[in-house]
Amino acid sequence: MVQTTSDPKLSTGHPQRSSSETDQIIQFHHPEQYRTSEWYTGSGEIAASGDNRSFEVTATYTLTAEVKLVDGVFEPSNPTLAEIYSPRGRCVAIVDRSVDELYGDALRRYFESHEIPLQLLACRAWESDKTPETVHNLLKFLGKDGCDVSRNEPVLVVGGGVLSDVAGLACALQHRRTPYIMVGTTIVAAIDAGPSPRTCTNGAQFKNSIGVYHPPVLTLVDRNFFRTLATGHIRNGMAEIIKMAVTDDPILFELMERHGVRLLETHFATLGGDEELNAIADEVIYRALFSYMKHEGTNMFETYQDRPHAYGHTWSPRFEPAAKLMHGHSVAIGMAFGASLAVELNWLEPAERDRIINLCRAIGLSVYHPILEDIDLMLEGQKNMRRKRGEGGLWAPLPTGIGSCDYAQEVSSGMLEVAVEHHKQLCAALPDGGRGQEMYLSDLGLE
Template structure:
C-alpha cells in the first residue's frame, strides 16, 4: 500500500458519500468497504513499512496503519476517530469529515458496535457472513483480534504419524514513544485520542505523583469527557514486591479491565515495573500506556519490556516481557522531583552515553551539573539549557530503545543497556543505595576493568569516571570492600545470563560496547583495590551526594521488609 493509494481511497469516500451522516450510509458505502480491505491487507507489522511507503508519510501514520489492521473489529466510533488521526497525518482535507463522523458515531446507540456487526445490521448479510467465514481462515487477527497491538504467526511441521511435532512461532509487538512536554494540557491529544473512543481510562497512579498532579489528571480527562478511575498506590522501592502486583491485579478485576483496554500507568520506575508486570499477568496480556514522571521511568523502566518486582531479597527476581503500547516522557513532571531523585536517574542516561552514543556523552559533558539543578531545563529561562535537556532525553531514549527492542525477549545477552548492572544488583539492596548510585558504582568499576583489558585508553577511562563524579553520583561505596559479596553477585548474574558473565563495558572508544566474560575472584579483589585507590582522587573521595534511599526521603530497602501494599483509593473522578 502506498500513501497515494490511501489518499485516493479517503478522497473517494468523501467525494462520493452522501452527506446525510448516519451510520448506515457510511457502513454500506462501497468506498468504505474498499478502505477496510486496503487497511486489512497492509503489511502493518513489517519492519520495512515506514521505508516502503512514500517519504511524506509520517511515523505516526505507520503506527496508525498497524492499529487499523483490525478495522473490521473496531467499534465505529473508535475506527472513525483513528481515521481522523490518520487523515491528520496524510490527508488533512479529509480530517474534518472523519471528525464529524466520529462525533456522529459517539451520539448513536450503534456507534459502539464493531464494524462487522454493523455490516450485518445494515449491509448485505450474505456477503458479510461470507467475508467473516473467509477471514476466520485467512486472517483471524483482522476479524477477532485479542489485541490490536500484537500479532503472531507460527509454522508447525510433523512426521507422518504425528508422533513428532516441531513448531516455530513469532510475535510482533507494536509500541510508540513520545518525548514531549505538556501531556496534561487540554490541547494535547495524545491521551484523549487513545481513551476517548474507549469511553474511560483506568489509571494506576504513584501516590507521590498524586500529591502534585492528581487534580491536573482529573481535569484533563474531565475536559475530554472521559470517565476516569484512579488506583493510587504507594510505590517506594521497599514496596516493589509480589504483594503489590497481586493487589494491582485485584483492583483490575474489581473495575473490570478488558484485554483491549490499555491501563494508564503514571509514575516512576517502581510503578512502571510493578504495574507493567501486573498488566502482563492479568488476562495473560493486558496492554498499558506508561506516562513517565521520573528520569528512570522516562528513559529506562518506562519503555522497557522487562516488567518485574523484587523477591526473596533479590532485585527483579520475578518478571515478564511485556512492553507498553505507548510511552510518554514529559520532562515538565521533573519540576516537582527532589534533586536526589533526578541525580540518580541521570545514571541511566550516562549508561547509554558510555556504551552507545558518544554524541550524548559529549552533550552531557557540555551541559554539566546545570542539567541536574535546572531539573532538565524546566525551572530556568535559559533556552539553550531547555533545548539541551530535551535533546539529552531524546538521545538517551533512542539509544535505549535501539538496544532493548532488538532483543525484546532477552534471547541473547549482548545487551549494552546492562552496563553498570552486572555487579550492582548484588549490593544495591544490602547497601541501601539508590538504584542510580549503585549503577554508577558498577559503571565506574566497569570502566576500570575495560581499561585493564586494554579496551579503552586512560583518557577515556578518566572521562567516564569524571562524568559520573561531575553529576555527583557514586564511584565508590564501602560495600565494595566486601569482595565475597560482590563475587557472589557475579555468580548469580552468570546463572541468570545462561552461564556467561557477558558484562557490557565500553570497548574501543566511548560510545561503543564490548563484553567481558571472565573475571576470577582474585582478579576481582585486585581490581577493586586498584579502583578504590583511583576513586580517592576524585571529588568527595568518590562518594556520591545523597547516595542512600534514606537520604532522599525513601525507606531503606536493606532494613524494611516488603509491605503488603494495598490500593489507597478506588474512585471515579
C-alpha cells in the first residue's frame, strides 16, 4: 500500500532529497510491480519553489529496443517470433499487401505450426498511401472495432518503409503507446525506416511532416526478403547505406565501392553469390544499421541536431514529391549536391566529392535533377527544414571527408545558387547528365 501525505518530504516508497528550506526536490522511481510494459521505464522529479505558487516537473523515459539480423524469420524452426507471441496467446499483424501475396502463406504456416492464433490485416502501402487516412484505417483494425490490442501487446508489422512509417504511427496513437515489432522486407525498412523512432505520414508537398517518435521494440532484419524485390527497389534502398558510409563509416564506404554493384545484381547475395559475398552482405547491412542507430536511436526525440543520417535529406523532402522521384534517388541527388556544396565551403576535397558521386552512379542512382535549379523551391525547403529542426538553424549534414561530416547551420541564397550552378556544370559532363535508372515513382509502377 502506498501512503500519501501533504508534506512532499514525507512521501513514502520513493527516495527524495531537499535542496534547501525553500526548494524541495522529490525524486520518483516508481516500484517495479507497477510497470505497464517490459520495454518502457521512466522516472522523474518534482521541484517545489516553497512558496506554494509554482513547481517544476522533470521526467525521463527509457526504451529498450533491439535490432537483430536473422535468417529465415518465418521458418517454423526459427523460434524468434514464437517465443514472443506464444505467451500472449495470439499475434496481431499488419502486413504489406504485396508482401502478403509473396510470403503470407509462409507467415500463416509459421503461426499455425506454433499453434498461435493470427489476426492479420493486409494493407496496401504505396507512397500514395502514406496518408492520415491510412493511419486511421489501421487504428480501426487495432482498436475496439477490430482486434482491441492491449497497451502492452506488440503488434507485428511486416513490410517496407511506407508501412513501417504509417503502422508505427498507428501503434503510437493506439493507447498512446502500443509496442510493435518490425520485420523489414525492403532495404529501406531493414536499415533505415524500420528501426527508426520516427513514424510519420506525408503532408501537403512535404514528406514525413506529420508523425511522432515511437520506435519498434524489436527490429528483425532478414535479407532473404530482398530476393523477390525489383532491382529498382534494391537500388533505391542502397542510397540509405551510402549516406551512413559517407558520414560515419569509411570501411562501409570502401565495401560499397568494391562490392556495391555485385550486391545490387545479386540482391544482397540472395540470387546467387558465394559464401564470401554472403558474409559481405551481412557486414554491409550490420554496419549500416549500427551507424544509423548509433545516432538515430540514441537521439530518439531529435533533441540534438548533430544527425549524420539526415545527409541527403535537407532539400529532398521538398523536391522529391514535386519531381515524383523515388526516395533513394532523391536522397542520392541530395547527397551529391551536398558534396558539391561541401566543396564550395572548403569542407571537402573535390576528389572525395567525386568518389561519392561515382559510387552513386555505379549502382545507377541519380546525382542530378533539373529541379535543383528551382531556387525558390530549394529555399522553401530550407525554410521548412528550419522549422522541423527547431528554428535554431538549417543544420544540414555535409561531408568533411569519407566517413565524417559537419553541419551547416545556414546556407545563404547566394551560396545555394553558386553550388547548384557548379553542381549542374559538373553533372553536365557526365554521359547521362547525372540521371539514374528507374528514378521516378512511375518507373516501378507505383503510381
